Amino acid sequence: MCYGVSENGNAQIQYSLGHDSRVTIGVYDVIGRKVMSFDEGYQQAGAYIVSFNGANLASGVYLFRILTNSGHMTIKVLILK
Numbered sequence: 001m002c003y004g005v006s007e008n009g010n011a012q013i014q015y016s017l018g019h020d021s022r023v024t025i026g027v028y029d030v031i032g033r034k035v036m037s038f039d040e041g042y043q044q045a046g047a048y049i050v051s052f053n054g055a056n057l058a059s060g061v062y063l064f065r066i067l068t069n070s071g072h073m074t075i076k077v078l079i080l081k
Contacts, residue, residue: 013064015073016048017044017068020045022068023042024066027065028063030063031041039075063076
């Protein structure tokens with residue numbers, strides 16, 4: 001499960017893991033350039049929240065990609081200023 005909530009350029013991405021896994025999180029613009037990275041590492045099964053501040057980014061659509069041992073999740077976040 002994964003979803004984002006945007007407010008004033010800020011977003012909280014909530015996701016959950018069914019199994020312990022290595023996790024990598026990146027934010028990409030629509031042409032695939034990585035614009036931000038988050039801590040990578042091993043996480044235990046459970047629910048997590050990642051806070052994102054998009055104040056330094058231009059208005060537009062961004063993709064959050066969460067990679068785990070068992071697959072990936074991608075969600076769109078729209079930043080409006």
